[in-house]
Amino acid sequence: MTTAATTTRPSTAVPFRFFDAHVVRTRALGPSMSRITFSGTGLGDFAAGGRDQRFKLFLPHPGQPAPVVPVEDGDGWFASWRKMDPAVRGIMRSYTVREQRREPDEIDVDFALHHDGGPAARWAARAESGDRVTLLGPVVEDNGGVDFRPPSGTDWVLISGDETALPAVAGILDWLPAGTPAKVWIEVQHAEDMQELHTEADAEITWLVRDGATPGSPRSALLLDDVRATQLPSGTPYAWIAGEAGTVKEMRRHLVRERGFERKAVTFTGYWRLGTCEEQLVEEAVSGTGPKSDD
Ligand SMILES: Cc1cc2nc3c(=O)[nH]c(=O)nc-3n(C[C@H](O)[C@H](O)[C@H](O)COP(=O)(O)OP(=O)(O)OC[C@H]3O[C@@H](n4cnc5c(N)ncnc54)[C@H](O)[C@@H]3O)c2cc1C
CATH class of the missing domain: 2.40.30.10 (Translation factors)
Structure with a gap:
Protein backbone atom coordinates (compact mmCIF):
# COMPACT_ATOMS: atom_id res chain seq x y z
CA MET A 1 0.00 0.00 0.00
CA VAL A 139 10.61 10.59 17.44
CA VAL A 140 12.79 10.04 20.51
CA GLU A 141 16.20 11.61 21.09
CA ASP A 142 17.80 8.40 22.32
CA ASN A 143 17.50 6.43 19.08
CA GLY A 144 19.48 3.98 16.99
CA GLY A 145 20.34 6.61 14.39
CA VAL A 146 23.07 8.06 16.61
CA ASP A 147 26.33 6.11 16.33
CA PHE A 148 28.86 8.34 18.10
CA ARG A 149 28.90 6.68 21.53
CA PRO A 150 32.31 6.70 23.25
CA PRO A 151 32.48 4.03 25.96
CA SER A 152 33.08 5.07 29.55
CA GLY A 153 36.78 5.20 30.25
CA THR A 154 37.58 6.93 26.96
CA ASP A 155 40.49 9.36 27.42
CA TRP A 156 40.46 10.99 23.99
CA VAL A 157 38.65 10.75 20.65
CA LEU A 158 39.85 10.51 17.06
CA ILE A 159 37.46 11.71 14.36
CA SER A 160 38.00 11.39 10.62
CA GLY A 161 35.67 12.13 7.72
CA ASP A 162 35.21 13.70 4.30
CA GLU A 163 32.68 16.37 3.34
CA THR A 164 29.73 13.93 3.54
CA ALA A 165 30.70 13.36 7.18
CA LEU A 166 31.30 17.05 7.90
CA PRO A 167 27.72 17.63 9.16
CA ALA A 168 28.14 14.69 11.56
CA VAL A 169 31.59 15.85 12.67
CA ALA A 170 30.13 19.30 13.35
CA GLY A 171 27.34 17.75 15.42
CA ILE A 172 29.79 15.58 17.35
CA LEU A 173 32.13 18.50 18.10
CA ASP A 174 29.18 20.57 19.26
CA TRP A 175 28.10 17.75 21.61
CA LEU A 176 31.49 16.75 23.10
CA PRO A 177 31.87 17.67 26.76
CA ALA A 178 34.08 20.67 27.51
CA GLY A 179 37.76 19.83 27.60
CA THR A 180 37.49 16.41 25.87
CA PRO A 181 40.77 15.86 24.01
CA ALA A 182 39.96 15.31 20.33
CA LYS A 183 42.06 14.93 17.21
CA VAL A 184 39.96 15.64 14.15
CA TRP A 185 40.67 15.24 10.42
CA ILE A 186 38.26 16.58 7.80
CA GLU A 187 38.81 16.29 4.03
CA VAL A 188 36.96 18.71 1.75
CA GLN A 189 36.91 19.42 -1.96
CA HIS A 190 38.00 23.08 -1.90
CA ALA A 191 39.58 25.39 0.67
CA GLU A 192 36.40 27.52 0.57
CA ASP A 193 34.42 24.48 1.83
CA MET A 194 36.07 24.73 5.25
CA GLN A 195 33.71 25.88 8.00
CA GLU A 196 33.89 27.44 11.44
CA LEU A 197 32.97 24.61 13.84
CA HIS A 198 31.74 25.24 17.38
CA THR A 199 33.12 23.07 20.16
CA GLU A 200 34.03 23.23 23.81
CA ALA A 201 36.21 20.16 23.43
CA ASP A 202 39.97 20.49 23.42
CA ALA A 203 39.94 19.75 19.68
CA GLU A 204 42.79 19.95 17.24
CA ILE A 205 41.18 20.12 13.80
CA THR A 206 43.17 19.36 10.65
CA TRP A 207 41.54 20.36 7.34
CA LEU A 208 42.72 18.60 4.21
CA VAL A 209 41.84 19.95 0.77
CA ARG A 210 41.59 17.63 -2.26
CA ASP A 211 41.66 20.42 -4.83
CA GLY A 212 40.15 18.48 -7.70
CA ALA A 213 41.34 14.94 -6.90
CA THR A 214 38.62 12.28 -6.98
CA PRO A 215 37.45 11.60 -3.42
CA GLY A 216 38.21 8.10 -2.23
CA SER A 217 40.79 7.55 -4.99
CA PRO A 218 44.44 6.76 -4.29
CA ARG A 219 45.24 10.32 -5.34
CA SER A 220 43.27 11.55 -2.41
CA ALA A 221 44.70 9.41 0.37
CA LEU A 222 45.04 12.65 2.30
CA LEU A 223 43.27 11.51 5.44
CA LEU A 224 45.18 8.26 5.71
CA ASP A 225 48.55 9.83 4.99
CA ASP A 226 48.04 12.57 7.56
CA VAL A 227 46.78 10.27 10.31
CA ARG A 228 49.61 7.82 9.61
CA ALA A 229 52.16 10.61 9.99
CA THR A 230 50.74 11.89 13.28
CA GLN A 231 51.87 10.97 16.76
CA LEU A 232 48.67 10.12 18.66
CA PRO A 233 48.05 10.91 22.34
CA SER A 234 48.46 8.24 25.00
CA GLY A 235 45.47 6.94 26.96
CA THR A 236 42.36 5.02 25.91
CA PRO A 237 41.09 6.20 22.51
CA TYR A 238 37.68 6.07 20.85
CA ALA A 239 37.55 6.57 17.07
CA TRP A 240 34.68 7.64 14.82
CA ILE A 241 35.37 7.31 11.08
CA ALA A 242 32.99 8.04 8.19
CA GLY A 243 33.14 8.98 4.52
CA GLU A 244 34.08 7.04 1.38
CA ALA A 245 33.86 3.32 2.24
CA GLY A 246 37.30 2.33 0.92
CA THR A 247 39.01 5.11 2.83
CA VAL A 248 37.03 4.26 5.96
CA LYS A 249 38.09 0.63 5.70
CA GLU A 250 41.76 1.54 5.31
CA MET A 251 41.60 3.98 8.21
CA ARG A 252 40.01 1.41 10.50
CA ARG A 253 42.61 -1.16 9.49
CA HIS A 254 45.40 1.31 10.28
CA LEU A 255 43.97 2.18 13.69
CA VAL A 256 43.32 -1.44 14.71
CA ARG A 257 46.37 -3.14 13.21
CA GLU A 258 49.04 -0.48 13.41
CA ARG A 259 47.90 1.71 16.30
CA GLY A 260 46.45 -0.97 18.56
CA PHE A 261 42.92 0.49 18.86
CA GLU A 262 40.37 -1.94 20.33
CA ARG A 263 38.00 -2.97 17.51
CA LYS A 264 34.97 -2.13 19.62
CA ALA A 265 36.38 1.34 20.24
CA VAL A 266 36.19 2.17 16.53
CA THR A 267 32.83 3.25 15.11
CA PHE A 268 33.11 3.24 11.32
CA THR A 269 30.56 3.88 8.59
CA GLY A 270 30.95 3.97 4.83
CA TYR A 271 28.78 6.96 3.92
CA TRP A 272 29.19 6.27 0.19
CA ARG A 273 31.37 4.10 -2.03
CA LEU A 274 33.27 5.23 -5.11
CA GLY A 275 31.45 3.99 -8.24
CA THR A 276 28.41 2.63 -6.36
CA CYS A 277 25.06 4.35 -5.88
CA GLU A 278 23.03 4.03 -2.70
CA GLU A 279 20.46 1.65 -4.26
CA GLN A 280 23.28 -0.83 -4.88
CA LEU A 281 24.62 -0.40 -1.34
CA VAL A 282 21.17 -1.07 0.10
CA GLU A 283 20.76 -4.21 -2.01
CA GLU A 284 24.23 -5.44 -0.97
CA ALA A 285 23.36 -4.89 2.69
CA VAL A 286 20.07 -6.79 2.30
CA SER A 287 21.62 -9.71 0.43
CA GLY A 288 24.83 -9.77 2.49
CA THR A 289 26.95 -9.50 -0.65
CA GLY A 290 28.87 -6.34 0.28
CA PRO A 291 32.63 -6.33 0.90
CA LYS A 292 33.49 -8.01 4.19
CA SER A 293 35.53 -6.29 6.87
CA ASP A 294 38.76 -8.19 7.49
CA ASP A 295 39.53 -6.79 10.95
C1 LIG B 1 24.56 7.61 7.76
C2 LIG B 1 24.89 8.50 6.57
C3 LIG B 1 24.85 9.88 6.70
C4 LIG B 1 25.17 10.70 5.61
N1 LIG B 1 25.09 12.07 5.75
C5 LIG B 1 25.37 12.88 4.69
C6 LIG B 1 25.25 14.31 4.81
O1 LIG B 1 24.83 14.85 5.84
N2 LIG B 1 25.59 15.05 3.73
C7 LIG B 1 26.01 14.49 2.54
O2 LIG B 1 26.30 15.21 1.59
N3 LIG B 1 26.09 13.14 2.40
C8 LIG B 1 25.77 12.34 3.45
N4 LIG B 1 25.85 10.98 3.30
C9 LIG B 1 26.32 10.44 2.02
C10 LIG B 1 25.23 10.39 0.95
O3 LIG B 1 24.16 9.59 1.39
C11 LIG B 1 25.85 9.78 -0.33
O4 LIG B 1 26.86 10.63 -0.82
C12 LIG B 1 24.83 9.48 -1.40
O5 LIG B 1 25.37 8.51 -2.26
C13 LIG B 1 24.42 10.68 -2.21
O6 LIG B 1 23.42 10.27 -3.10
P1 LIG B 1 23.41 10.67 -4.65
O7 LIG B 1 22.04 10.38 -5.15
O8 LIG B 1 23.93 12.07 -4.80
O9 LIG B 1 24.48 9.70 -5.31
P2 LIG B 1 24.31 8.05 -5.65
O10 LIG B 1 23.19 7.95 -6.67
O11 LIG B 1 24.10 7.37 -4.38
O12 LIG B 1 25.66 7.77 -6.31
C14 LIG B 1 25.96 8.11 -7.68
C15 LIG B 1 27.47 8.11 -7.87
O13 LIG B 1 28.01 9.19 -7.12
C16 LIG B 1 29.06 8.71 -6.29
N5 LIG B 1 29.03 9.51 -5.04
C17 LIG B 1 28.12 9.47 -4.03
N6 LIG B 1 28.42 10.39 -3.10
C18 LIG B 1 29.55 11.01 -3.54
C19 LIG B 1 30.36 12.04 -3.01
N7 LIG B 1 30.06 12.67 -1.85
N8 LIG B 1 31.44 12.45 -3.71
C20 LIG B 1 31.75 11.87 -4.90
N9 LIG B 1 31.02 10.88 -5.45
C21 LIG B 1 29.93 10.46 -4.77
C22 LIG B 1 28.78 7.23 -6.07
O14 LIG B 1 29.99 6.53 -5.83
C23 LIG B 1 28.15 6.84 -7.40
O15 LIG B 1 29.15 6.51 -8.33
C24 LIG B 1 25.52 10.13 4.37
C25 LIG B 1 25.55 8.73 4.24
C26 LIG B 1 25.23 7.92 5.32
C27 LIG B 1 25.24 6.43 5.16
Whole structure:
Protein backbone atom coordinates (compact mmCIF):
# COMPACT_ATOMS: atom_id res chain seq x y z
CA MET A 1 0.00 0.00 0.00
CA THR A 2 1.52 3.32 -1.01
CA THR A 3 0.62 6.95 -0.92
CA ALA A 4 2.04 10.23 -2.04
CA ALA A 5 3.47 11.91 1.03
CA THR A 6 0.77 14.52 1.30
CA THR A 7 -0.54 14.16 4.84
CA THR A 8 0.92 14.34 8.32
CA ARG A 9 0.75 10.86 9.74
CA PRO A 10 0.06 10.18 13.41
CA SER A 11 3.00 9.48 15.66
CA THR A 12 3.49 5.82 16.57
CA ALA A 13 5.28 3.95 19.31
CA VAL A 14 8.25 3.15 17.03
CA PRO A 15 11.25 5.45 17.34
CA PHE A 16 11.15 6.48 13.65
CA ARG A 17 8.37 7.75 11.44
CA PHE A 18 7.78 9.58 8.17
CA PHE A 19 7.62 13.38 8.16
CA ASP A 20 6.35 15.40 5.22
CA ALA A 21 8.60 18.40 4.76
CA HIS A 22 9.40 21.15 2.30
CA VAL A 23 12.37 23.34 1.52
CA VAL A 24 12.27 26.69 3.29
CA ARG A 25 15.56 28.10 2.02
CA THR A 26 18.93 27.11 0.62
CA ARG A 27 22.36 28.60 1.22
CA ALA A 28 25.73 27.88 -0.40
CA LEU A 29 28.30 27.03 2.28
CA GLY A 30 31.15 26.85 -0.24
CA PRO A 31 31.64 25.73 -3.83
CA SER A 32 30.71 22.12 -3.03
CA MET A 33 28.37 22.27 -0.04
CA SER A 34 24.80 23.53 0.20
CA ARG A 35 22.70 23.95 3.36
CA ILE A 36 19.03 23.17 2.84
CA THR A 37 16.56 24.09 5.56
CA PHE A 38 13.37 22.00 5.83
CA SER A 39 10.14 22.67 7.66
CA GLY A 40 6.77 20.91 7.89
CA THR A 41 3.66 20.80 10.03
CA GLY A 42 4.60 17.60 11.89
CA LEU A 43 8.27 18.43 12.36
CA GLY A 44 7.69 19.35 16.02
CA ASP A 45 7.73 15.59 16.71
CA PHE A 46 11.09 15.05 14.98
CA ALA A 47 13.53 14.44 17.85
CA ALA A 48 17.14 14.56 16.73
CA GLY A 49 19.62 13.15 19.23
CA GLY A 50 22.50 15.39 18.09
CA ARG A 51 25.97 14.15 17.20
CA ASP A 52 25.81 12.11 13.95
CA GLN A 53 22.01 11.73 13.91
CA ARG A 54 21.17 10.10 10.61
CA PHE A 55 17.82 9.87 8.85
CA LYS A 56 16.46 8.73 5.50
CA LEU A 57 15.57 11.34 2.91
CA PHE A 58 13.00 10.47 0.23
CA LEU A 59 12.96 12.51 -2.97
CA PRO A 60 10.35 12.61 -5.75
CA HIS A 61 11.11 11.44 -9.28
CA PRO A 62 10.94 14.12 -11.98
CA GLY A 63 7.29 14.96 -12.58
CA GLN A 64 6.07 13.82 -9.16
CA PRO A 65 4.84 16.59 -6.83
CA ALA A 66 6.05 14.71 -3.72
CA PRO A 67 7.87 11.47 -2.97
CA VAL A 68 5.81 8.28 -2.80
CA VAL A 69 6.50 6.37 0.41
CA PRO A 70 4.90 3.43 2.25
CA VAL A 71 1.92 4.22 4.45
CA GLU A 72 3.21 2.27 7.44
CA ASP A 73 5.75 3.94 9.76
CA GLY A 74 6.73 0.91 11.83
CA ASP A 75 9.36 -1.74 11.21
CA GLY A 76 7.50 -2.81 8.06
CA TRP A 77 8.24 0.37 6.09
CA PHE A 78 11.44 -0.97 4.53
CA ALA A 79 9.91 -4.21 3.24
CA SER A 80 7.00 -2.20 1.82
CA TRP A 81 9.31 0.34 0.17
CA ARG A 82 11.36 -2.46 -1.45
CA LYS A 83 8.22 -4.04 -2.93
CA MET A 84 7.24 -0.77 -4.61
CA ASP A 85 8.09 0.03 -8.24
CA PRO A 86 11.56 1.66 -8.24
CA ALA A 87 10.35 4.06 -10.92
CA VAL A 88 7.60 5.27 -8.60
CA ARG A 89 8.79 4.91 -5.00
CA GLY A 90 10.66 7.81 -3.43
CA ILE A 91 14.41 7.89 -4.06
CA MET A 92 15.92 7.00 -0.69
CA ARG A 93 19.22 8.45 0.54
CA SER A 94 20.92 8.75 3.95
CA TYR A 95 21.69 12.16 5.44
CA THR A 96 22.62 13.76 8.76
CA VAL A 97 20.76 16.36 10.78
CA ARG A 98 23.18 19.30 10.83
CA GLU A 99 20.96 21.29 13.19
CA GLN A 100 17.40 21.17 14.49
CA ARG A 101 15.58 24.29 15.76
CA ARG A 102 12.20 24.81 17.42
CA GLU A 103 9.63 27.58 16.90
CA PRO A 104 9.67 27.50 14.00
CA ASP A 105 10.44 23.80 13.61
CA GLU A 106 13.31 23.60 11.16
CA ILE A 107 16.01 21.13 10.22
CA ASP A 108 19.24 22.01 8.41
CA VAL A 109 20.87 19.41 6.17
CA ASP A 110 24.25 20.05 4.52
CA PHE A 111 24.56 18.40 1.09
CA ALA A 112 27.87 17.63 -0.59
CA LEU A 113 27.38 18.63 -4.23
CA HIS A 114 29.40 15.92 -5.92
CA HIS A 115 29.53 15.75 -9.71
CA ASP A 116 28.92 12.04 -10.27
CA GLY A 117 25.30 12.48 -11.28
CA GLY A 118 23.62 11.14 -8.17
CA PRO A 119 19.92 12.10 -7.88
CA ALA A 120 20.31 13.52 -4.37
CA ALA A 121 23.26 15.77 -5.24
CA ARG A 122 21.42 16.89 -8.40
CA TRP A 123 18.25 17.56 -6.43
CA ALA A 124 20.15 19.55 -3.80
CA ALA A 125 21.91 21.68 -6.40
CA ARG A 126 18.54 22.77 -7.84
CA ALA A 127 16.38 22.79 -4.69
CA GLU A 128 14.01 25.72 -4.26
CA SER A 129 11.70 26.95 -1.58
CA GLY A 130 8.53 24.82 -1.52
CA ASP A 131 10.09 21.64 -2.96
CA ARG A 132 8.61 18.64 -1.16
CA VAL A 133 10.45 15.71 0.42
CA THR A 134 9.79 13.06 3.07
CA LEU A 135 12.08 12.38 6.02
CA LEU A 136 12.14 9.11 7.93
CA GLY A 137 13.40 10.34 11.26
CA PRO A 138 13.40 9.75 15.01
CA VAL A 139 10.61 10.59 17.44
CA VAL A 140 12.79 10.04 20.51
CA GLU A 141 16.20 11.61 21.09
CA ASP A 142 17.80 8.40 22.32
CA ASN A 143 17.50 6.43 19.08
CA GLY A 144 19.48 3.98 16.99
CA GLY A 145 20.34 6.61 14.39
CA VAL A 146 23.07 8.06 16.61
CA ASP A 147 26.33 6.11 16.33
CA PHE A 148 28.86 8.34 18.10
CA ARG A 149 28.90 6.68 21.53
CA PRO A 150 32.31 6.70 23.25
CA PRO A 151 32.48 4.03 25.96
CA SER A 152 33.08 5.07 29.55
CA GLY A 153 36.78 5.20 30.25
CA THR A 154 37.58 6.93 26.96
CA ASP A 155 40.49 9.36 27.42
CA TRP A 156 40.46 10.99 23.99
CA VAL A 157 38.65 10.75 20.65
CA LEU A 158 39.85 10.51 17.06
CA ILE A 159 37.46 11.71 14.36
CA SER A 160 38.00 11.39 10.62
CA GLY A 161 35.67 12.13 7.72
CA ASP A 162 35.21 13.70 4.30
CA GLU A 163 32.68 16.37 3.34
CA THR A 164 29.73 13.93 3.54
CA ALA A 165 30.70 13.36 7.18
CA LEU A 166 31.30 17.05 7.90
CA PRO A 167 27.72 17.63 9.16
CA ALA A 168 28.14 14.69 11.56
CA VAL A 169 31.59 15.85 12.67
CA ALA A 170 30.13 19.30 13.35
CA GLY A 171 27.34 17.75 15.42
CA ILE A 172 29.79 15.58 17.35
CA LEU A 173 32.13 18.50 18.10
CA ASP A 174 29.18 20.57 19.26
CA TRP A 175 28.10 17.75 21.61
CA LEU A 176 31.49 16.75 23.10
CA PRO A 177 31.87 17.67 26.76
CA ALA A 178 34.08 20.67 27.51
CA GLY A 179 37.76 19.83 27.60
CA THR A 180 37.49 16.41 25.87
CA PRO A 181 40.77 15.86 24.01
CA ALA A 182 39.96 15.31 20.33
CA LYS A 183 42.06 14.93 17.21
CA VAL A 184 39.96 15.64 14.15
CA TRP A 185 40.67 15.24 10.42
CA ILE A 186 38.26 16.58 7.80
CA GLU A 187 38.81 16.29 4.03
CA VAL A 188 36.96 18.71 1.75
CA GLN A 189 36.91 19.42 -1.96
CA HIS A 190 38.00 23.08 -1.90
CA ALA A 191 39.58 25.39 0.67
CA GLU A 192 36.40 27.52 0.57
CA ASP A 193 34.42 24.48 1.83
CA MET A 194 36.07 24.73 5.25
CA GLN A 195 33.71 25.88 8.00
CA GLU A 196 33.89 27.44 11.44
CA LEU A 197 32.97 24.61 13.84
CA HIS A 198 31.74 25.24 17.38
CA THR A 199 33.12 23.07 20.16
CA GLU A 200 34.03 23.23 23.81
CA ALA A 201 36.21 20.16 23.43
CA ASP A 202 39.97 20.49 23.42
CA ALA A 203 39.94 19.75 19.68
CA GLU A 204 42.79 19.95 17.24
CA ILE A 205 41.18 20.12 13.80
CA THR A 206 43.17 19.36 10.65
CA TRP A 207 41.54 20.36 7.34
CA LEU A 208 42.72 18.60 4.21
CA VAL A 209 41.84 19.95 0.77
CA ARG A 210 41.59 17.63 -2.26
CA ASP A 211 41.66 20.42 -4.83
CA GLY A 212 40.15 18.48 -7.70
CA ALA A 213 41.34 14.94 -6.90
CA THR A 214 38.62 12.28 -6.98
CA PRO A 215 37.45 11.60 -3.42
CA GLY A 216 38.21 8.10 -2.23
CA SER A 217 40.79 7.55 -4.99
CA PRO A 218 44.44 6.76 -4.29
CA ARG A 219 45.24 10.32 -5.34
CA SER A 220 43.27 11.55 -2.41
CA ALA A 221 44.70 9.41 0.37
CA LEU A 222 45.04 12.65 2.30
CA LEU A 223 43.27 11.51 5.44
CA LEU A 224 45.18 8.26 5.71
CA ASP A 225 48.55 9.83 4.99
CA ASP A 226 48.04 12.57 7.56
CA VAL A 227 46.78 10.27 10.31
CA ARG A 228 49.61 7.82 9.61
CA ALA A 229 52.16 10.61 9.99
CA THR A 230 50.74 11.89 13.28
CA GLN A 231 51.87 10.97 16.76
CA LEU A 232 48.67 10.12 18.66
CA PRO A 233 48.05 10.91 22.34
CA SER A 234 48.46 8.24 25.00
CA GLY A 235 45.47 6.94 26.96
CA THR A 236 42.36 5.02 25.91
CA PRO A 237 41.09 6.20 22.51
CA TYR A 238 37.68 6.07 20.85
CA ALA A 239 37.55 6.57 17.07
CA TRP A 240 34.68 7.64 14.82
CA ILE A 241 35.37 7.31 11.08
CA ALA A 242 32.99 8.04 8.19
CA GLY A 243 33.14 8.98 4.52
CA GLU A 244 34.08 7.04 1.38
CA ALA A 245 33.86 3.32 2.24
CA GLY A 246 37.30 2.33 0.92
CA THR A 247 39.01 5.11 2.83
CA VAL A 248 37.03 4.26 5.96
CA LYS A 249 38.09 0.63 5.70
CA GLU A 250 41.76 1.54 5.31
CA MET A 251 41.60 3.98 8.21
CA ARG A 252 40.01 1.41 10.50
CA ARG A 253 42.61 -1.16 9.49
CA HIS A 254 45.40 1.31 10.28
CA LEU A 255 43.97 2.18 13.69
CA VAL A 256 43.32 -1.44 14.71
CA ARG A 257 46.37 -3.14 13.21
CA GLU A 258 49.04 -0.48 13.41
CA ARG A 259 47.90 1.71 16.30
CA GLY A 260 46.45 -0.97 18.56
CA PHE A 261 42.92 0.49 18.86
CA GLU A 262 40.37 -1.94 20.33
CA ARG A 263 38.00 -2.97 17.51
CA LYS A 264 34.97 -2.13 19.62
CA ALA A 265 36.38 1.34 20.24
CA VAL A 266 36.19 2.17 16.53
CA THR A 267 32.83 3.25 15.11
CA PHE A 268 33.11 3.24 11.32
CA THR A 269 30.56 3.88 8.59
CA GLY A 270 30.95 3.97 4.83
CA TYR A 271 28.78 6.96 3.92
CA TRP A 272 29.19 6.27 0.19
CA ARG A 273 31.37 4.10 -2.03
CA LEU A 274 33.27 5.23 -5.11
CA GLY A 275 31.45 3.99 -8.24
CA THR A 276 28.41 2.63 -6.36
CA CYS A 277 25.06 4.35 -5.88
CA GLU A 278 23.03 4.03 -2.70
CA GLU A 279 20.46 1.65 -4.26
CA GLN A 280 23.28 -0.83 -4.88
CA LEU A 281 24.62 -0.40 -1.34
CA VAL A 282 21.17 -1.07 0.10
CA GLU A 283 20.76 -4.21 -2.01
CA GLU A 284 24.23 -5.44 -0.97
CA ALA A 285 23.36 -4.89 2.69
CA VAL A 286 20.07 -6.79 2.30
CA SER A 287 21.62 -9.71 0.43
CA GLY A 288 24.83 -9.77 2.49
CA THR A 289 26.95 -9.50 -0.65
CA GLY A 290 28.87 -6.34 0.28
CA PRO A 291 32.63 -6.33 0.90
CA LYS A 292 33.49 -8.01 4.19
CA SER A 293 35.53 -6.29 6.87
CA ASP A 294 38.76 -8.19 7.49
CA ASP A 295 39.53 -6.79 10.95
C1 LIG B 1 24.56 7.61 7.76
C2 LIG B 1 24.89 8.50 6.57
C3 LIG B 1 24.85 9.88 6.70
C4 LIG B 1 25.17 10.70 5.61
N1 LIG B 1 25.09 12.07 5.75
C5 LIG B 1 25.37 12.88 4.69
C6 LIG B 1 25.25 14.31 4.81
O1 LIG B 1 24.83 14.85 5.84
N2 LIG B 1 25.59 15.05 3.73
C7 LIG B 1 26.01 14.49 2.54
O2 LIG B 1 26.30 15.21 1.59
N3 LIG B 1 26.09 13.14 2.40
C8 LIG B 1 25.77 12.34 3.45
N4 LIG B 1 25.85 10.98 3.30
C9 LIG B 1 26.32 10.44 2.02
C10 LIG B 1 25.23 10.39 0.95
O3 LIG B 1 24.16 9.59 1.39
C11 LIG B 1 25.85 9.78 -0.33
O4 LIG B 1 26.86 10.63 -0.82
C12 LIG B 1 24.83 9.48 -1.40
O5 LIG B 1 25.37 8.51 -2.26
C13 LIG B 1 24.42 10.68 -2.21
O6 LIG B 1 23.42 10.27 -3.10
P1 LIG B 1 23.41 10.67 -4.65
O7 LIG B 1 22.04 10.38 -5.15
O8 LIG B 1 23.93 12.07 -4.80
O9 LIG B 1 24.48 9.70 -5.31
P2 LIG B 1 24.31 8.05 -5.65
O10 LIG B 1 23.19 7.95 -6.67
O11 LIG B 1 24.10 7.37 -4.38
O12 LIG B 1 25.66 7.77 -6.31
C14 LIG B 1 25.96 8.11 -7.68
C15 LIG B 1 27.47 8.11 -7.87
O13 LIG B 1 28.01 9.19 -7.12
C16 LIG B 1 29.06 8.71 -6.29
N5 LIG B 1 29.03 9.51 -5.04
C17 LIG B 1 28.12 9.47 -4.03
N6 LIG B 1 28.42 10.39 -3.10
C18 LIG B 1 29.55 11.01 -3.54
C19 LIG B 1 30.36 12.04 -3.01
N7 LIG B 1 30.06 12.67 -1.85
N8 LIG B 1 31.44 12.45 -3.71
C20 LIG B 1 31.75 11.87 -4.90
N9 LIG B 1 31.02 10.88 -5.45
C21 LIG B 1 29.93 10.46 -4.77
C22 LIG B 1 28.78 7.23 -6.07
O14 LIG B 1 29.99 6.53 -5.83
C23 LIG B 1 28.15 6.84 -7.40
O15 LIG B 1 29.15 6.51 -8.33
C24 LIG B 1 25.52 10.13 4.37
C25 LIG B 1 25.55 8.73 4.24
C26 LIG B 1 25.23 7.92 5.32
C27 LIG B 1 25.24 6.43 5.16
